[in-house]
Amino acid sequence: MAQNIGILITETYQKKLAPAQAVELWEPGKREVRVKVMAAAQNPVDWKQIDYNFGNLPLPYINGFDAAGVVDKLGEGVTKYKVGDRTAAFSPLGQGAKYGIYQKYNLARVDGSILIPQSLSFDDAATLPTAFWTAAIGLFSLIRFPLPLEGDKLAPLAQAQAQVEAETLLVWGGSSSVGAMAVQLAVASGLRVIATAGKRSFDYVQSLGAEVVLDYHDVDIVDQIKALAPNLRYAYDAISEHGSTESVLSSLAHPASEVALVLPYAGTVPGHVTRHQIMSGAIYVPEQAAELARLGTLWQALTMAGRLIPHPVRVMPRGLDSVDEGFGLARRGEVSGEKIVYRPQETEV
Numbered sequence: 001m002a003q004n005i006g007i008l009i010t011e012t013y014q015k016k017l018a019p020a021q022a023v024e025l026w027e028p029g030k031r032e033v034r035v036k037v038m039a040a041a042q043n044p045v046d047w048k049q050i051d052y053n054f055g056n057l058p059l060p061y062i063n064g065f066d067a068a069g070v071v072d073k074l075g076e077g078v079t080k081y082k083v084g085d086r087t088a089a090f091s092p093l094g095q096g097a098k099y100g101i102y103q104k105y106n107l108a109r110v111d112g113s114i115l116i117p118q119s120l121s122f123d124d125a126a127t128l129p130t131a132f133w134t135a136a137i138g139l140f141s142l143i144r145f146p147l148p149l150e151g152d153k154l155a156p157l158a159q160a161q162a163q164v165e166a167e168t169l170l171v172w173g174g175s176s177s178v179g180a181m182a183v184q185l186a187v188a189s190g191l192r193v194i195a196t197a198g199k200r201s202f203d204y205v206q207s208l209g210a211e212v213v214l215d216y217h218d219v220d221i222v223d224q225i226k227a228l229a230p231n232l233r234y235a236y237d238a239i240s241e242h243g244s245t246e247s248v249l250s251s252l253a254h255p256a257s258e259v260a261l262v263l264p265y266a267g268t269v270p271g272h273v274t275r276h277q278i279m280s281g282a283i284y285v286p287e288q289a290a291e292l293a294r295l296g297t298l299w300q301a302l303t304m305a306g307r308l309i310p311h312p313v314r315v316m317p318r319g320l321d322s323v324d325e326g327f328g329l330a331r332r333g334e335v336s337g338e339k340i341v342y343r344p345q346e347t348e349v
């Protein structure tokens with residue numbers, strides 16, 4: 001019988017994480033599967049949840065959202081998977097240690113997961129879930145661009161382009177994992193994309209399909225955007241701090257502009273702009289069930305078509321016992337244009 005170990009957060013505002021320790025081997029419930037986690041990918045919210053006590057979760061808990069692995073056991077009513085299938089899943093927020101990713105075995109909800117093809121490594125697949133849901137909710141649930149789908153398959157590009165009528169989207173922060181996904185989803189939807197990034201990420205962001213990439217450090221960045229898109233209507237701010245939102249708002253000129261933000265904004269939003277606040281974790285509330293299914297179909301179709309380029313991966317040594325070190329890198333702002341990934345099965349016990 002398999003044994004489970006994980007990284008337990010045992011104190012509010014915990015500064016140093018203990019090494020992996022024995023935790024329960026969870027039993028999957030209705031419409032859930034147990035997953036042998038082969039790759040767990042870190043997001044900024046993982047360390048912020050500890051440092052700012054987000055969600056005030058009952059202790060002890062295991063956090064994290066993005067995992068890829070092998071289906072190990074089926075819960076009641078699961079028909080999408082069989083044992084041994086390869087999957088990537090987005091964990092629900094704050095619903096218990098069993099869904100956290102920093103463990104050898106976790107549970108995944110079938111409706112927030114996809115089958116992954118053999119061509120996609122577990123490390124790469126683990127970079128997709130949060131980035132996909134955060135980008136997709138902003139673009140398709142909030143701004144409500146049409147989905148580039150024909151049934152459950154991707155629509156031909158010309159058809160997607162016809163649906164959005166040559167609109168331009170500004171993606172601020174195209175080299176962040178969420179921004180890189182927003183660029184790709186927008187391009188698949190037929191939008192013309194202008195992105196911002198640091199200079200060393202220009203080639204990467206262009207390889208995702210952005211037509212133009214501008215350096216967000218340039219003092220005249222807003223003028224550059226306005227020159228390229230004088231009547232800009234749509235923007236996705238994948239950073240939403242350090243002045244990005246002010247620059248994005250100044251770039252929007254259309255009288256019915258819309259912007260999707262990944263963090264709350266306390267400043268003033270001009271009257272011609274509708275602001276959408278993204279809360280990716282809210283996709284699991286019961287009222288969002290139809291949206292979860294609709295966007296899940298897109299995620300599966302894009303992945304099977306090989307259309308999502310995973311974020312560059314930095315695999316940490318020592319499996320789960322490197323999580324404390326990885327959170328430290330992120331806290332110090334030392335994660336740039338890459339995703340920190342752990343392989344829980346490589347943890348020494």
Ligand SMILES: NC(=O)c1ccc[n+]([C@@H]2O[C@H](COP(=O)([O-])OP(=O)(O)OC[C@H]3O[C@@H](n4cnc5c(N)ncnc54)[C@H](OP(=O)(O)O)[C@@H]3O)[C@@H](O)[C@H]2O)c1
Pocket residue numbers: 043044045130134172173174175176177178179196197198199200201216238239241242244261262263278279280281335336337338
């Ligand atoms: N609302 C939600 O549901 C939700 C969900 C997921 C994430 N988030 C939030 O979204 C943000 C991004 O997350 P992530 O995982 O995508 O981050 P990430 O990949 O760790 O972002 C790092 C990247 O951001 C770029 N960057 C930093 N400051 C920038 C600026 N002022 N302008 C443009 N680019 C800048 C950096 O580029 P350079 O190295 O080139 O400077 C770096 O490549 C985080 O704050 C996260 O907490 C929110």
